[in-house]
Amino acid sequence: MLRSWLEDANAPDGDFPLNNLPYGVFSRDGEMPRCGTAIGGYVADLAALERAGLIEAPGFDQPKLNAFMAQGKAVWANIRAQLMDLFVENGNPALRDDADLRAKVLISQTAVRMHLPFEVAGYTDFYAGRHHAENVGTMFRGPENALPPNWLSIPIGYNGRASTVVVSGTPVRRPLGQIKPPEADFPIFSPTKRLDIELEFGAVLGQGTQMGEPLTVAEADELIFGYVLLNDWSARDIQAWEYQPLGPFQAKAFATSISPWVVTKAALEPFRLPSPSRVRPLLPYLRELAPMRYDVHLEVHMRAAGQDGDNMISRTNTCELYYSAAQQLAHHAIGGCKMEVGDLLGSGTISGPDKGSRGSLLEITWGGKEPLLLEGGVERRFIEDGDTLTLTGWAQGPDYRIGFGVCEGTILPAPSLRPEWCDG
Amino acid sequence: MLRSWLEDANAPDGDFPLNNLPYGVFSRDGEMPRCGTAIGGYVADLAALERAGLIEAPGFDQPKLNAFMAQGKAVWANIRAQLMDLFVENGNPALRDDADLRAKVLISQTAVRMHLPFEVAGYTDFYAGRHHAENVGTMFRGPENALPPNWLSIPIGYNGRASTVVVSGTPVRRPLGQIKPPEADFPIFSPTKRLDIELEFGAVLGQGTQMGEPLTVAEADELIFGYVLLNDWSARDIQAWEYQPLGPFQAKAFATSISPWVVTKAALEPFRLPSPSRVRPLLPYLRELAPMRYDVHLEVHMRAAGQDGDNMISRTNTCELYYSAAQQLAHHAIGGCKMEVGDLLGSGTISGPDKGSRGSLLEITWGGKEPLLLEGGVERRFIEDGDTLTLTGWAQGPDYRIGFGVCEGTILPAPSLRPEWCDG
Known part of the structure; x- marks a missing residue:
């Protein structure tokens, strides 16, 4: 297991350890749906990470993953590496050490509504x-x-x-x-x-x-x-x-x-x-x-x-x-x-x-x-x-x-x- | 037959008399595809008619008919009535009597490329x-x-x-x-x-x-x-x-x-x-x-x-x-x-x-x-x-x-x- 400073992500029977980092689309009441990843019991708001300049900007501030996916495997690999670096123990401290940003980026999964993650073409x-x-x-x-x-x-x-x-x-x-x-x-x-x-x-x-x-x-x-x-x-x-x-x-x-x-x-x-x-x-x-x-x-x-x-x-x-x-x-x-x-x-x-x-x-x-x-x-x-x-x-x-x-x-x-x- | 001042539309064995007015998407070399209707041997540029204020504006300046279609049957009927009035003998003379506008709006079908007229959802x-x-x-x-x-x-x-x-x-x-x-x-x-x-x-x-x-x-x-x-x-x-x-x-x-x-x-x-x-x-x-x-x-x-x-x-x-x-x-x-x-x-x-x-x-x-x-x-x-x-x-x-x-x-x-x- 890749251990995270976010202790919640390190449970051996959790669905969403740092090794996972799946992509979805979420919102809270009254908010626009946008892309996120699941880590432990949280959704990490990828649009917020993008706005904070902590990951590159492949267009996560959208209600579907299609635009991100369309950019291809080099971008997929790059964003995954950047996210790992932000969440891994002893990695990039930019998120870990910024309480205000953490409060913006990390949202309990119980507080969000999940949407269809991509527009189904066929x-x-x-x-x-x-x-x-x-x-x-x-x-x-x-x-x-x-x-x-x-x-x-x-x-x-x-x-x-x-x-x-x-x-x-x-x-x-x-x-x-x-x-x-x-x-x-x-x-x-x-x-x-x-x-x-x-x-x-x-x-x-x-x-x-x-x-x-x-x-x-x-x-x-x-x-x-x-x-x-x-x-x-x-x-x-x-x-x-x-x-x-x-x-x-x-x-x-x-x-x-x-x-x-x-x-x-x-x-x-x-x-x-x-x-x-x-x-x-x-x-x-x-x-x-x-x-x-x-x-x-x-x-x-x-x-x-x-x-x-x-x-x-x-x-x-x-x-x-x-x-x-x-x-x-x-x-x-x-x-x-x-x-x-x-x-x-x-x-x-x-x-x-x-x-x-x-x-x-x-x-x-x-x-x-x-x-x-x-x-x-x-x-x-x-x-x-x-x-x-x-x-x-x-x-x-x-x-x-x-x-x-x-x-x-x-x-x-x-x-x-x-x-x-x-x-x- | 509804007779038009555009003589070309009055041929008894033509596909596109004024009674027809089908919708499609066309372009000439280097132009953006946009919506048109066929009349006689011409395509009438609906985006140009829209810009000239001669028909209401249901969004014909787009490469697909979907946005127009989505507006529903009252809009379909309304636009059809406006087009009939513009092309019928003794109707609205705004297009008939304006040579400059006619030159912009009426394009020979042999000069255009036709595109897929709508985005096929299913x-x-x-x-x-x-x-x-x-x-x-x-x-x-x-x-x-x-x-x-x-x-x-x-x-x-x-x-x-x-x-x-x-x-x-x-x-x-x-x-x-x-x-x-x-x-x-x-x-x-x-x-x-x-x-x-x-x-x-x-x-x-x-x-x-x-x-x-x-x-x-x-x-x-x-x-x-x-x-x-x-x-x-x-x-x-x-x-x-x-x-x-x-x-x-x-x-x-x-x-x-x-x-x-x-x-x-x-x-x-x-x-x-x-x-x-x-x-x-x-x-x-x-x-x-x-x-x-x-x-x-x-x-x-x-x-x-x-x-x-x-x-x-x-x-x-x-x-x-x-x-x-x-x-x-x-x-x-x-x-x-x-x-x-x-x-x-x-x-x-x-x-x-x-x-x-x-x-x-x-x-x-x-x-x-x-x-x-x-x-x-x-x-x-x-x-x-x-x-x-x-x-x-x-x-x-x-x-x-x-x-x-x-x-x-x-x-x-x-x-x-x-x-x-x-x-x-």
């Missing part, structure tokens, strides 16, 4: 968790067709809806839509009855590409600024009826939540893992010449409506992913698709091999057949109104963590039905 | 052409599964890639990707060999919605600012291997071309058509209480590499669409998806019942089995490098047309292969 969701693909495939298409024939060759992905990517804490309204009950010939119009989460790891692009100019995997990795926790909320009944032949659409479009702090690739460097062994050789454009995955512990917690305490309902690890974000990005750009600063790439749902490590309720309750038993005897098959779902995650070092904070959302009831939507 | 592609769905379904899944079971209930759509929506005239690079030859066990890496067009009609949203707040079909229609021609370029071999289970991705992500002029809903009002008869009743949230489709004639022209002249290879009409853009939008928002100013909704490929009215080469050549014979004995199964494809369209009035101009693109060869993408 949101793409992948499908790189093998256990998840096998579980869902078994339920939707039967065990003999569980893993689609292309799964071992392609980092399968689809375009998601960028406009409804929201920051942790934003309430999520239960969607209305078309559902075809198994026994019915025709669909009905109804709020979803099978509302679910998907536990994912999201890569954030800090650099883009030109249209028509594909990448190698190594070049793709260079475009990635950092990672967030991502919950790809899903309406399973709407999905089952709509997804053939063109993929998920309204089943996923109502909301995608992300954690407010973008953990940088730099902070995660010590936690890289080599590629998994390949069942089938990959085409050369997808081959990794260096470790591209990460060892990040992940948990899902559920607080049922009216409950006080959380129930941990799953724990797993990003190492369950068969394809890295760099591979997914190389595939994304291989046909010439233009990638942009602020693009968000969801990993796909991350499930481990056993029931306690599955990343969706669909898998945990096996399509609702094996209900979850929560504290106090509460049962859940899928998410009910008022339930709160929380993702957490961290990379575990020898005496410190690189934490992601939380990615949380509470479900609101579906919109009231309007007469125009009803028969008669 | 791009969604639908699948509302029944003949197309049946033709493609027959080729991909066999005649007994041609029309997916949900097709008659859902305006099926998927999220496309907004970053590669380009204006007519932008060259399109042939994409690289994974292709699995029918006889092979594993995919190969190759430029697409089955490059295709999709003839579509695109709706442009001038207003958005709040997340979690669905619409009725009538409300959805109110959000639409206008329409463009849209070519959803497609790589059929990449598509066939990748599209299951999550839909088309890299087969469509390399480019989508649109015509430069957004033809307003106001100009198309006289050309509304009632809904088609429904094979199966629609759920009430999709029912149309007023005519929502349009009668727009469409053509596809192909100029093979090295050829001088165009070959008309298809003609059809937007009346072949089973779902209107308003219905597609109502479906898009029904789960609470937030819609935004600048969202683009592709209709899906528009094919008529016979071979001469099909909207893709896949259908015209029936998967390459029945080659097209072009002028001079040139044959085409799919698009070759150097070929130019052009879409045109217009609504035909008694003595005038509401034209869309052209949506055109020429294919460049695939990127050179890099050593990292190759074996050994």
